[in-house]
Amino acid sequence: VETDNAFIEARILPVSSRVSGTVARVLVNDNQFVKQGQLLLEIDQSDYKLQVSKATAGVGVAENESGGEYLKAEAARAALQSARARHEQAVADLERGEKLYGRDVIPKEQLDRVRTAGRVTQSQLKEAEENLKRAQAEAGLGLKTGNKAKVLERQAQLGEARLQLSYTRIYAARDGYITRKSIEAGVNIQAGQHLMALVPLQEAWITANYKERQITHIRAGQKVEFSVDAYPGRLFSGRVDSIMAGTGAAFSLLPPENATGNYVKVVQRLPVKIAIDSTSDPEHLLRVGMSVVPTIQTGRRGADVLKELSPF
Template identity: 30%
Template structure:
């Protein structure tokens, strides 16, 4: 009788053990219970974390925000003492005003040069008219001298007046040429002055940018991380004073390469979040990484050895979270999730999800 009970107990123990093994195989989706659902717990919520750093050096005179505070694009996070940069802007504006004044003076010089050219041309016309009169008088005197009507002294006097008129014409033409060269010099100098004005304007713009950069603002809507900037702290270019995490998040699930057969963009994904009491969410596959995760590591594994052991690699899969789901506002980058993809949904479901 005792042997019978012992046999029954043995069978019961074997049955319980076999049932436990089957439960474990079923829970881990292993043969003979391997179905169409592929699952991984190597998955995390991801987001774009933007580090905030100044582009200038100086002392922080204002830090009006706190850790984990909601901010809008353009909200002030910290401000650097701007007295030096304000004075640099005023200095640049003064330099610009001087350059513009020099350019305006050059414009007046150009107009004066054009007036001198016009005056020189008028002088040429006047001297040519005088030369014509002197030439006529000289010719008439020479004719009368041949007829012994005019005296020799009068002929010499008209000859000298003719020579003087010719010299006056040459002098007027030379003055006009000098005036034209002076105008060309003014025009060439004006180009240099115009370049000085543009350089001064650029300096003003750079000073304005530096003054604006004393205000470190949120680049987009989101939530601040830990604010490390402190009032009175001296910061240099690149000093981290905080970070902004935008509200838009997604999931990156690292599936084994043996699980990817049948996965396509657009397929629906179900995932649970550990931090939210395994709250379930839905999403869809957006795209696959162009390489395995090990290829993006700083130190890559070298498997060219004699004792090589094949290890299934993991490929990151980006999963978009469907909007208008409860508790999606509580998803933050870094949370651990468990993602599942039912490969039996087929191409039609994937195409439908992608279209939506």
Template identity: 30%
Template sequence: MYLKKIKQIKIIRPILVILALFMLWFGYKWITHWRYILSTEDAYVQGDIAAIAPKLNGYIKKIAIKANQVVKKDDVLFCLDNGDYQIALDQTEARLNTQQKTLLRIDAQIVAAHSALDDAQAQKAAASAIATNAQLTLKRTTELKADRYAPQSDVDDAKSAYEQAIANVNRADAQIAAARANIQVLEAQRSETESQTKSLELTRDKAKRDLDSTIIRAPFDGIIGNLTAKTGDFVVNGQRLAALVPIQALYIEANYKETQLQNIHAGQTAYITLDAFKKEVFTGRVLSIAPATGAVFSLLPPQNATGNFTKIVQRIPVRISIPEEALKDKRIRAGMSVSVQIDTRTKLHNHPL
């Protein structure tokens, strides 16, 4: 009996030692590592997916892509029928050309009007000189008549010449006024035509933009998905034709419980394991924490004022970066499930207690 107990003790002792060592190891790991790790499997790969849509209405003339095709920025995706938009541009350019010729004609008329004004002013100067001379002649002739050195006929002739000279001066003044009025009218016409020309230039620029918009290009590098458009379809402004996924700009959105957020901060290290690649662990960084829970942004946010309140731990999205080397081979896709572990010691190292 005694020997049997000794044998049992010999068997149990190593087990107890191993168990004690395991507990010590577990306690050490928990104290030094595990208690700082916050994990969640409620995480997914996300990306700022662009909805490819036309700016104009029209028929799809050509589809230059296929589903799941890799495209580069500015690659042609769709071509709309541009006939009507080309006609609109041609009409606007024709009207603009007419207005520009009208401007040139008015400019020439303004130059001619200034020349006419100069001629009228020169004629006035000459008429004024003649009038001054006629006035002096009339004065001398009148004085000679008073002294009986000149007959009355000379006085009459001098007076007639003076009156004719004054009439010529007045006629020159009228010509100057008419020339100035003509210049004002022409300048007003030029201002109006110039305004119309600028308006037509804006219309032409818009017509060019519309024509350019009939070719739909990729806004960034990515992969085409959800291609629903067909050649010959009539599409309208804003109608979704396909989606473009930015495979080089993906990120993780991990939904952590609100009770875990106290120790999560931007800049902390995150270990990422995708369900599709279980054997690979990527290292990312916490980028930001959402300003509200996912429920707040839902289509029908919860209303707890109805008397049916049940407290549920809320989850808040935490955005985590994916390292560039993980995105290079383009295996990662938006929507993939992810397991995330955030090492909160990063913050403690930056801000020691």
């Protein structure tokens, strides 16, 4: 089954930028073949590196602030140990003073001074214990709420800054050919702006619009041979991939309205997708939009096909 209403198609992948800035380098030209992951262009990174530096410093400040609460708690713990040692010494001095006073070795005034010192150190010990509890509570609360949230926020800002920096380098998403390049070094671009297109010709296919009476015996997997107007005398090969779920008219922007008083029957065409054998075009000569003439090997004899197509 043959038709001349067929064309080569392929995905056209737009290449755009996720960030704005000045283009520093363009590393490809129109119609150049590129590999997946190859660097296509680079945007000036100065501003984005500065943002990463600021975000890194912000993380350090937030971490230091959260650590300051623990330093206060450690200082309060050390003060408590010192107060406890002074109180223990005062208690020992009081016991010794009472023994000496009982033997009339020291006067009562000296014993009173020792007792007063003991009460003072006891009060200082209690105050140090309260200070430690308060410092520990502030440290724990600060980590669980404000300070921890602040650290996480600054870390998120750093991650976003690094991500924005990575967007300044644009890579090829697939193997293919560069086309419609509209950018040069030194040009200022905006986020989302179209820069070029990438066409993976190795994944091209044929859309053949067969008449509805021609698809009776067309099945997926059948072999196809096709010629290309640009390369007369050369045959390429492929296979039927699938048949579209409706006619071309059914999916048009303004489908025809047949429920009218005047009706003229028009032969409909159904798009048939034909996959091109990769070994058939190793030089990638085929281009999007080329006209082709495919012949599907349905297994039917030529006379049978002509008989089916005949209106009589």
